[in-house]
Amino acid sequence: MNFQTCVNIQKEWDIVGARQLGRDRAKEIGFGTVDQARIATAISELARNIYLYAGTGKICFEMMNDINQKGLLVIATDNGPGIKDISQVMEDGYTTSGGLGAGLPGVKRLMDEFDIISDPGKGTEIRAIKWVR
Protein backbone atom coordinates (compact mmCIF):
# COMPACT_ATOMS: atom_id res chain seq x y z
CA MET A 1 0.00 0.00 0.00
CA ASN A 2 1.40 3.32 -1.02
CA PHE A 3 -1.54 5.68 -0.93
CA GLN A 4 -1.13 9.42 -0.70
CA THR A 5 -2.99 11.87 1.49
CA CYS A 6 -2.83 15.59 0.90
CA VAL A 7 -3.71 18.84 2.63
CA ASN A 8 -4.30 21.99 0.60
CA ILE A 9 -2.52 25.07 1.86
CA GLN A 10 -4.58 28.20 1.30
CA LYS A 11 -4.77 30.01 4.61
CA GLU A 12 -2.48 30.18 7.61
CA TRP A 13 -4.48 27.67 9.67
CA ASP A 14 -4.04 25.03 6.94
CA ILE A 15 -0.42 24.82 8.14
CA VAL A 16 -1.74 23.47 11.44
CA GLY A 17 -3.94 20.99 9.58
CA ALA A 18 -0.98 19.69 7.55
CA ARG A 19 1.15 19.40 10.64
CA GLN A 20 -1.53 17.44 12.47
CA LEU A 21 -2.09 14.99 9.63
CA GLY A 22 1.68 14.51 9.29
CA ARG A 23 2.07 13.87 12.98
CA ASP A 24 -0.78 11.33 12.91
CA ARG A 25 0.84 9.53 9.96
CA ALA A 26 4.22 9.55 11.74
CA LYS A 27 2.64 8.06 14.85
CA GLU A 28 0.97 5.29 12.80
CA ILE A 29 4.26 4.37 11.16
CA GLY A 30 5.89 4.10 14.56
CA PHE A 31 8.10 7.18 14.95
CA GLY A 32 9.07 8.21 18.48
CA THR A 33 8.21 11.54 20.10
CA VAL A 34 11.37 13.31 19.01
CA ASP A 35 11.05 12.26 15.37
CA GLN A 36 7.35 13.14 15.42
CA ALA A 37 8.33 16.63 16.56
CA ARG A 38 11.01 16.81 13.85
CA ILE A 39 8.53 15.78 11.15
CA ALA A 40 5.83 18.18 12.40
CA THR A 41 8.36 21.02 12.44
CA ALA A 42 9.61 20.23 8.93
CA ILE A 43 6.03 20.20 7.63
CA SER A 44 5.41 23.49 9.36
CA GLU A 45 8.39 25.06 7.58
CA LEU A 46 7.43 23.73 4.14
CA ALA A 47 3.76 24.64 4.53
CA ARG A 48 4.58 28.13 5.73
CA ASN A 49 6.91 28.69 2.81
CA ILE A 50 4.07 27.73 0.46
CA TYR A 51 1.72 30.09 2.28
CA LEU A 52 4.26 32.94 2.29
CA TYR A 53 5.97 32.66 -1.07
CA ALA A 54 3.60 30.78 -3.38
CA GLY A 55 0.24 31.70 -1.87
CA THR A 56 -1.28 28.27 -2.33
CA GLY A 57 -0.13 24.71 -2.79
CA LYS A 58 -0.34 21.37 -1.07
CA ILE A 59 1.46 19.05 1.30
CA CYS A 60 1.16 15.31 0.61
CA PHE A 61 2.19 12.29 2.64
CA GLU A 62 3.20 8.84 1.51
CA MET A 63 4.16 5.89 3.65
CA MET A 64 7.41 4.30 2.52
CA ASN A 65 7.69 0.56 2.85
CA ASP A 66 11.05 -0.76 1.70
CA ILE A 67 12.12 -4.32 2.40
CA ASN A 68 14.26 -3.30 5.30
CA GLN A 69 12.91 0.05 6.42
CA LYS A 70 9.78 2.09 6.91
CA GLY A 71 9.48 5.82 6.53
CA LEU A 72 7.39 8.86 5.73
CA LEU A 73 7.71 10.87 2.54
CA VAL A 74 6.55 14.49 2.67
CA ILE A 75 5.95 16.26 -0.64
CA ALA A 76 5.37 20.01 -0.78
CA THR A 77 4.19 21.31 -4.15
CA ASP A 78 3.20 24.75 -5.35
CA ASN A 79 2.80 26.72 -8.56
CA GLY A 80 4.44 29.81 -7.14
CA PRO A 81 7.38 31.89 -8.40
CA GLY A 82 9.88 29.06 -7.99
CA ILE A 83 13.45 29.32 -6.69
CA LYS A 84 16.22 30.60 -8.99
CA ASP A 85 19.28 29.74 -6.95
CA ILE A 86 18.74 26.62 -4.91
CA SER A 87 22.16 26.60 -3.28
CA GLN A 88 21.50 30.13 -2.04
CA VAL A 89 18.20 29.30 -0.29
CA MET A 90 19.92 26.32 1.33
CA GLU A 91 22.35 28.65 3.09
CA ASP A 92 21.60 29.26 6.76
CA GLY A 93 20.26 32.76 7.21
CA TYR A 94 19.24 33.45 3.62
CA THR A 95 15.78 35.04 3.59
CA THR A 96 13.82 37.35 1.35
CA SER A 97 11.09 38.01 3.90
CA GLY A 98 12.96 39.17 6.99
CA GLY A 99 12.59 35.71 8.53
CA LEU A 100 15.32 33.66 10.14
CA GLY A 101 16.25 31.98 6.87
CA ALA A 102 16.65 28.72 8.72
CA GLY A 103 13.60 26.95 7.29
CA LEU A 104 14.92 25.01 4.29
CA PRO A 105 18.38 24.17 5.68
CA GLY A 106 16.57 23.26 8.90
CA VAL A 107 14.22 20.87 7.10
CA LYS A 108 17.22 19.21 5.46
CA ARG A 109 18.73 18.57 8.91
CA LEU A 110 15.43 17.50 10.48
CA MET A 111 14.79 14.89 7.77
CA ASP A 112 16.99 12.09 6.34
CA GLU A 113 16.58 12.78 2.64
CA PHE A 114 15.86 16.10 1.00
CA ASP A 115 15.36 17.15 -2.59
CA ILE A 116 14.23 20.39 -4.29
CA ILE A 117 13.04 20.65 -7.88
CA SER A 118 12.14 24.18 -8.90
CA ASP A 119 11.24 25.85 -12.14
CA PRO A 120 11.46 29.65 -11.88
CA GLY A 121 8.08 31.02 -12.88
CA LYS A 122 6.40 27.62 -12.66
CA GLY A 123 6.67 26.36 -9.12
CA THR A 124 8.52 24.28 -6.59
CA GLU A 125 8.42 20.69 -5.43
CA ILE A 126 10.24 19.61 -2.29
CA ARG A 127 10.46 15.95 -1.26
CA ALA A 128 11.75 14.94 2.14
CA ILE A 129 11.91 11.50 3.77
CA LYS A 130 12.34 10.46 7.37
CA TRP A 131 13.18 6.81 8.10
CA VAL A 132 12.18 4.96 11.24
CA ARG A 133 15.21 3.70 13.09
Added chain:
Amino acid sequence: MDKQLKNLVLNNSDSIVKKWLEEISKNRSNEYTSTISEELFESTNREFVNVIFTSVDKQRITSELDDFSERLINLGWPLSYITDGLQTFRRVTIDFILTQSEKIDSEDFAIVLDMVDNWVDPIINQLVNEYSGSWEHTVSLQRVALQELSAPLIPVMDNITVMPLIGTIDTDRAKLIMENLLDGVIKHNAEVVLIDITGVPVVDTMVAHHIIQAAEAVRLIGATCILVGIRPEIAQTIVNLGIDLRKFPTKSSLRKGVQTALELTNRRIVQSGNKEDGVEKLLDSLNKE
Protein backbone atom coordinates in the same frame (compact mmCIF):
# COMPACT_ATOMS: atom_id res chain seq x y z
CA MET B 1 -55.13 27.54 -10.28
CA ASP B 2 -52.72 28.86 -7.62
CA LYS B 3 -55.52 30.14 -5.47
CA GLN B 4 -57.50 26.94 -5.90
CA LEU B 5 -54.57 24.82 -4.85
CA LYS B 6 -53.83 27.03 -1.91
CA ASN B 7 -57.43 26.83 -0.72
CA LEU B 8 -57.48 23.10 -1.22
CA VAL B 9 -54.46 22.77 1.02
CA LEU B 10 -55.63 25.28 3.64
CA ASN B 11 -59.13 23.78 3.85
CA ASN B 12 -57.67 20.34 4.36
CA SER B 13 -54.95 21.39 6.73
CA ASP B 14 -56.22 18.90 9.31
CA SER B 15 -55.46 15.84 7.23
CA ILE B 16 -52.16 17.23 6.00
CA VAL B 17 -51.11 18.04 9.55
CA LYS B 18 -52.11 14.55 10.65
CA LYS B 19 -50.04 12.93 7.92
CA TRP B 20 -47.12 15.27 8.60
CA LEU B 21 -47.11 14.49 12.31
CA GLU B 22 -47.12 10.77 11.55
CA GLU B 23 -44.14 11.12 9.25
CA ILE B 24 -42.23 13.35 11.64
CA SER B 25 -42.77 10.97 14.53
CA LYS B 26 -41.21 8.23 12.40
CA ASN B 27 -38.08 10.37 12.29
CA ARG B 28 -38.10 10.43 16.05
CA SER B 29 -35.73 7.50 15.99
CA ASN B 30 -33.15 9.84 14.44
CA GLU B 31 -30.55 10.41 17.09
CA TYR B 32 -30.88 14.17 17.12
CA THR B 33 -34.21 14.41 18.89
CA SER B 34 -33.76 11.42 21.16
CA THR B 35 -32.78 13.57 24.14
CA ILE B 36 -35.90 15.72 23.88
CA SER B 37 -38.96 14.80 25.95
CA GLU B 38 -42.05 13.38 24.24
CA GLU B 39 -44.27 16.31 25.25
CA LEU B 40 -41.83 18.95 24.09
CA PHE B 41 -41.31 17.11 20.82
CA GLU B 42 -45.07 16.96 20.17
CA SER B 43 -45.82 20.54 21.13
CA THR B 44 -42.90 21.77 19.04
CA ASN B 45 -44.14 19.76 16.06
CA ARG B 46 -47.63 21.28 16.39
CA GLU B 47 -46.21 24.77 16.62
CA PHE B 48 -43.92 24.13 13.67
CA VAL B 49 -46.70 22.94 11.38
CA ASN B 50 -48.94 25.87 12.41
CA VAL B 51 -46.16 28.29 11.60
CA ILE B 52 -45.72 26.67 8.19
CA PHE B 53 -49.43 26.99 7.46
CA THR B 54 -49.57 30.63 8.48
CA SER B 55 -46.66 31.36 6.17
CA VAL B 56 -48.38 29.54 3.31
CA ASP B 57 -51.63 31.38 4.04
CA LYS B 58 -50.06 34.82 4.28
CA GLN B 59 -47.62 34.10 1.42
CA ARG B 60 -44.72 35.66 3.28
CA ILE B 61 -42.28 35.08 6.12
CA THR B 62 -44.31 35.83 9.23
CA SER B 63 -43.19 37.12 12.60
CA GLU B 64 -44.41 33.80 14.05
CA LEU B 65 -41.83 32.04 11.92
CA ASP B 66 -39.08 34.38 13.15
CA ASP B 67 -40.07 33.85 16.78
CA PHE B 68 -40.26 30.12 16.31
CA SER B 69 -36.82 29.81 14.71
CA GLU B 70 -35.26 32.09 17.29
CA ARG B 71 -36.58 29.86 20.05
CA LEU B 72 -35.34 26.68 18.36
CA ILE B 73 -31.89 28.18 17.90
CA ASN B 74 -31.73 29.25 21.53
CA LEU B 75 -32.81 25.81 22.70
CA GLY B 76 -30.14 24.25 20.49
CA TRP B 77 -32.43 22.26 18.19
CA PRO B 78 -30.51 21.00 15.18
CA LEU B 79 -31.02 22.57 11.78
CA SER B 80 -31.81 19.11 10.41
CA TYR B 81 -35.05 19.10 12.43
CA ILE B 82 -36.19 22.13 10.46
CA THR B 83 -35.02 20.96 7.05
CA ASP B 84 -36.43 17.43 7.59
CA GLY B 85 -39.71 18.97 8.74
CA LEU B 86 -40.03 21.17 5.69
CA GLN B 87 -39.02 18.45 3.24
CA THR B 88 -41.64 16.21 4.81
CA PHE B 89 -44.20 19.00 4.49
CA ARG B 90 -43.33 19.34 0.82
CA ARG B 91 -43.75 15.61 0.21
CA VAL B 92 -46.96 15.23 2.22
CA THR B 93 -48.58 18.26 0.61
CA ILE B 94 -47.72 17.18 -2.93
CA ASP B 95 -49.03 13.69 -2.20
CA PHE B 96 -52.21 15.14 -0.81
CA ILE B 97 -52.89 17.43 -3.76
CA LEU B 98 -52.20 14.68 -6.25
CA THR B 99 -54.56 12.22 -4.56
CA GLN B 100 -57.31 14.86 -4.58
CA SER B 101 -57.40 15.22 -8.32
CA GLU B 102 -58.74 12.33 -10.37
CA LYS B 103 -56.80 12.92 -13.50
CA ILE B 104 -53.44 14.64 -13.70
CA ASP B 105 -51.43 15.29 -16.79
CA SER B 106 -47.77 16.11 -16.60
CA GLU B 107 -48.44 19.82 -16.99
CA ASP B 108 -50.60 19.94 -13.89
CA PHE B 109 -48.05 17.89 -12.11
CA ALA B 110 -45.35 20.44 -12.86
CA ILE B 111 -47.59 23.26 -11.69
CA VAL B 112 -48.27 21.53 -8.39
CA LEU B 113 -44.56 20.91 -7.78
CA ASP B 114 -43.73 24.48 -8.64
CA MET B 115 -46.42 25.86 -6.39
CA VAL B 116 -45.40 23.85 -3.36
CA ASP B 117 -41.74 24.69 -3.93
CA ASN B 118 -42.71 28.33 -3.87
CA TRP B 119 -44.24 27.82 -0.46
CA VAL B 120 -41.52 25.75 1.08
CA ASP B 121 -38.26 27.13 -0.32
CA PRO B 122 -38.52 30.67 1.08
CA ILE B 123 -39.17 29.23 4.53
CA ILE B 124 -36.16 26.91 4.26
CA ASN B 125 -33.95 29.78 3.06
CA GLN B 126 -35.08 32.04 5.86
CA LEU B 127 -34.48 29.45 8.56
CA VAL B 128 -31.13 28.30 7.21
CA ASN B 129 -30.01 31.93 7.08
CA GLU B 130 -31.02 32.49 10.66
CA TYR B 131 -29.25 29.38 11.81
CA SER B 132 -26.01 30.17 9.99
CA GLY B 133 -26.17 33.78 11.19
CA SER B 134 -26.31 32.52 14.73
CA TRP B 135 -23.37 30.16 14.14
CA GLU B 136 -21.27 32.93 12.67
CA HIS B 137 -22.09 35.03 15.67
CA THR B 138 -21.03 32.23 18.02
CA VAL B 139 -17.79 31.65 16.13
CA SER B 140 -16.88 35.32 16.26
CA LEU B 141 -17.60 35.45 20.00
CA GLN B 142 -15.41 32.41 20.52
CA ARG B 143 -12.66 34.01 18.52
CA VAL B 144 -12.72 37.00 20.85
CA ALA B 145 -12.77 34.71 23.89
CA LEU B 146 -9.82 32.76 22.51
CA GLN B 147 -7.91 35.94 21.84
CA GLU B 148 -8.35 37.03 25.43
CA LEU B 149 -6.90 33.72 26.55
CA SER B 150 -4.10 33.66 24.06
CA ALA B 151 -1.32 35.69 25.68
CA PRO B 152 -2.01 36.25 29.38
CA LEU B 153 0.55 37.88 31.61
CA ILE B 154 0.58 36.89 35.27
CA PRO B 155 2.47 38.91 37.88
CA VAL B 156 3.62 36.18 40.26
CA MET B 157 5.88 38.19 42.56
CA ASP B 158 7.17 41.74 42.80
CA ASN B 159 8.99 42.45 39.55
CA ILE B 160 8.52 38.94 38.18
CA THR B 161 5.80 38.06 35.65
CA VAL B 162 5.00 34.89 33.73
CA MET B 163 3.44 34.46 30.29
CA PRO B 164 2.24 30.88 29.84
CA LEU B 165 1.64 30.05 26.18
CA ILE B 166 -0.66 27.18 25.33
CA GLY B 167 -1.54 26.06 21.81
CA THR B 168 -0.54 26.99 18.29
CA ILE B 169 1.06 30.36 17.63
CA ASP B 170 0.01 32.00 14.36
CA THR B 171 0.94 35.49 13.15
CA ASP B 172 -1.98 37.20 14.90
CA ARG B 173 -1.16 35.56 18.17
CA ALA B 174 2.53 36.33 17.81
CA LYS B 175 1.66 40.04 17.51
CA LEU B 176 -0.54 39.82 20.58
CA ILE B 177 2.24 38.15 22.56
CA MET B 178 4.59 41.01 21.77
CA GLU B 179 2.04 43.71 22.66
CA ASN B 180 0.92 42.09 25.90
CA LEU B 181 4.49 41.42 26.91
CA LEU B 182 5.60 45.02 26.49
CA ASP B 183 2.42 46.50 28.02
CA GLY B 184 2.64 44.08 30.94
CA VAL B 185 6.29 44.71 31.68
CA ILE B 186 5.55 48.41 32.01
CA LYS B 187 2.27 48.01 33.89
CA HIS B 188 3.58 45.52 36.45
CA ASN B 189 6.97 47.15 36.58
CA ALA B 190 8.57 43.78 35.85
CA GLU B 191 12.29 43.20 35.87
CA VAL B 192 12.06 39.62 34.70
CA VAL B 193 9.50 38.00 32.40
CA LEU B 194 9.27 34.23 32.04
CA ILE B 195 7.78 32.94 28.79
CA ASP B 196 6.58 29.39 29.35
CA ILE B 197 6.28 27.36 26.14
CA THR B 198 5.39 24.00 27.72
CA GLY B 199 2.03 24.07 25.93
CA VAL B 200 3.23 25.08 22.47
CA PRO B 201 3.03 21.98 20.25
CA VAL B 202 5.50 23.00 17.52
CA VAL B 203 8.33 25.50 17.70
CA ASP B 204 9.31 26.24 14.11
CA THR B 205 11.49 29.08 12.83
CA MET B 206 8.50 31.45 12.73
CA VAL B 207 7.64 30.88 16.40
CA ALA B 208 11.32 31.04 17.38
CA HIS B 209 11.74 34.26 15.44
CA HIS B 210 8.82 35.89 17.22
CA ILE B 211 10.06 34.78 20.61
CA ILE B 212 13.54 36.11 19.87
CA GLN B 213 12.07 39.45 18.74
CA ALA B 214 9.86 39.66 21.83
CA ALA B 215 12.80 38.92 24.11
CA GLU B 216 14.87 41.57 22.34
CA ALA B 217 12.10 44.15 22.74
CA VAL B 218 11.77 43.32 26.43
CA ARG B 219 15.52 43.83 26.81
CA LEU B 220 15.26 47.24 25.15
CA ILE B 221 12.80 48.45 27.76
CA GLY B 222 15.15 47.35 30.50
CA ALA B 223 13.86 43.95 31.58
CA THR B 224 15.08 40.38 31.12
CA CYS B 225 13.23 37.61 29.33
CA ILE B 226 13.72 33.95 30.26
CA LEU B 227 12.37 31.17 28.06
CA VAL B 228 11.13 28.22 30.11
CA GLY B 229 9.30 24.93 29.54
CA ILE B 230 11.39 23.70 26.64
CA ARG B 231 10.47 20.03 26.29
CA PRO B 232 13.31 17.66 25.30
CA GLU B 233 11.94 17.01 21.79
CA ILE B 234 11.51 20.74 21.23
CA ALA B 235 15.09 21.36 22.37
CA GLN B 236 16.28 18.84 19.75
CA THR B 237 14.26 20.33 16.90
CA ILE B 238 15.45 23.82 17.78
CA VAL B 239 19.04 22.58 17.57
CA ASN B 240 18.32 20.83 14.22
CA LEU B 241 16.83 24.01 12.84
CA GLY B 242 20.10 25.70 13.71
CA ILE B 243 18.47 28.37 15.83
CA ASP B 244 20.86 29.98 18.27
CA LEU B 245 19.14 30.62 21.58
CA ARG B 246 22.39 31.10 23.46
CA LYS B 247 21.93 34.85 23.42
CA PHE B 248 19.14 34.76 25.93
CA PRO B 249 18.54 32.70 29.04
CA THR B 250 16.57 29.47 28.81
CA LYS B 251 15.53 27.07 31.55
CA SER B 252 13.91 23.66 31.26
CA SER B 253 11.18 24.31 33.84
CA LEU B 254 9.18 27.22 35.19
CA ARG B 255 10.48 26.37 38.65
CA LYS B 256 14.10 26.80 37.62
CA GLY B 257 13.14 29.93 35.76
CA VAL B 258 11.62 31.46 38.87
CA GLN B 259 14.78 30.61 40.81
CA THR B 260 16.92 32.40 38.22
CA ALA B 261 14.50 35.33 38.20
CA LEU B 262 14.85 35.65 41.98
CA GLU B 263 18.64 35.59 41.71
CA LEU B 264 18.49 38.28 39.02
CA THR B 265 16.40 40.44 41.36
CA ASN B 266 18.74 39.67 44.29
CA ARG B 267 16.37 37.46 46.19
CA ARG B 268 16.08 33.80 47.07
CA ILE B 269 13.66 31.47 48.75
CA VAL B 270 14.60 30.48 52.29
CA GLN B 271 13.03 27.75 54.36
CA SER B 272 11.46 29.18 57.50
CA GLY B 273 11.98 27.46 60.91
CA ASN B 274 14.23 24.53 61.70
CA LYS B 275 14.73 22.03 58.94
CA GLU B 276 14.78 18.89 61.12
CA ASP B 277 11.66 20.10 62.89
CA GLY B 278 9.94 20.22 59.57
CA VAL B 279 10.88 16.68 58.65
CA GLU B 280 9.71 15.38 62.02
CA LYS B 281 6.38 17.13 61.70
CA LEU B 282 5.93 15.68 58.26
CA LEU B 283 6.66 12.15 59.47
CA ASP B 284 4.28 12.67 62.40
CA SER B 285 1.49 13.79 60.14
CA LEU B 286 2.07 10.80 57.86
CA ASN B 287 1.89 8.40 60.79
CA LYS B 288 -1.46 9.82 61.83
CA GLU B 289 -3.09 8.93 58.56
